Amino acid sequence: MAKFLKKKEGFTLIELMIVVAIIGILAAIALPAFIGYVRRSKTSEATSNLKSLFTGAAGYYSQERAEQGLGAPTSGHCTVVASGIVPDTHSADKILNTDFPDPAVDPTGAFADLGFAIADPHYYSYEIGGSTDLCGNDPDGSFYSFRAHGDLDGDGTDSLFELAVGSDAQNQLYRSPGFYIDNEIE
Numbered sequence: 001m002a003k004f005l006k007k008k009e010g011f012t013l014i015e016l017m018i019v020v021a022i023i024g025i026l027a028a029i030a031l032p033a034f035i036g037y038v039r040r041s042k043t044s045e046a047t048s049n050l051k052s053l054f055t056g057a058a059g060y061y062s063q064e065r066a067e068q069g070l071g072a073p074t075s076g077h078c079t080v081v082a083s084g085i086v087p088d089t090h091s092a093d094k095i096l097n098t099d100f101p102d103p104a105v106d107p108t109g110a111f112a113d114l115g116f117a118i119a120d121p122h123y124y125s126y127e128i129g130g131s132t133d134l135c136g137n138d139p140d141g142s143f144y145s146f147r148a149h150g151d152l153d154g155d156g157t158d159s160l161f162e163l164a165v166g167s168d169a170q171n172q173l174y175r176s177p178g179f180y181i182d183n184e185i186e
Contacts, residue, residue, distance in 0.1 A: 039152050039185040046124045046148035046161040047179060049116075053126070053146045054165055056114030058173040061137075077171055079143045081133035083110035086118065086126040124150035124161070142166040143173075152186055159183040 057079070064076040110128050111117065118126075129145040137143065144165035149158050162180040167173055 036185060042123050042150075042152055043159070043161070043184055045122055046150065046159075049118065049122070049124070049126060050146045050148055050161060050163040050179065053114060053116050053128070054144075054163060054173075054175045056116050057144060057146075057165060060114055061143075061167075061173040075135040077137040077167070078135040079131045079133065079137060080110040080113045080128065082131050083128045085149070086111060086116075123152060124148040137167060137171070139167050139169050139171040155186065157183060157186045159186050 061077055061079065063078070111126075114128075116126075125148070127147040127149065129147060130142070131144045142164065144163075146163045146165065148161040151158050160180070160182040161184075164176040164180070165173060
């Protein structure tokens with residue numbers, strides 16, 4: 001009888017299966033939310049780099065230029081020409097894609113003129129659109145469209161972030177208050 005009264009220790013197989021089932025249900029609920037959170041965090045790169053492009057453009061626009069050999073400032077309010085795309089470096093197939101020219105061989109050097117360079121691997125490709133290489137721009141103009149293109153999950157659907165830039169009545173560079181966003185997290 002003492003043998004039957006001895007206390008049993010441990011879990012039964014059914015108890016362990018119930019715990020595993022509960023953990024599986026919680027993981028199935030949490031995983032899609034986590035993936036969406038990770039994608040949203042990657043989009044912060046695009047907005048940050050577009051703001052950096054604007055900062056560089058504002059400095060370039062307000063800087064006075066001198067004609068070669070004269071030394072006296074003769075012009076200001078300059079913009080850079082629209083430029084090719086800085087390729088994203090997240091995946092090897094995007095680096096080799098010929099649709100994204102290497103900025104090192106970009107003859108315009110627009111990204112370099114604006115002081116824009118990305119040292120770390122990045123998820124988006126960047127483009128300067130809608131501008132010409134011109135100085136002496138008038139107030140109330142529309143000059144740039146900075147764009148970030150990205151395919152975060154590799155499904156062939158791109159997301160687009162765009163920042164419009166122009167000049168105000170005092171001929172100071174300003175940016176649109178928000179970003180145009182298409183397929184933010186695809």
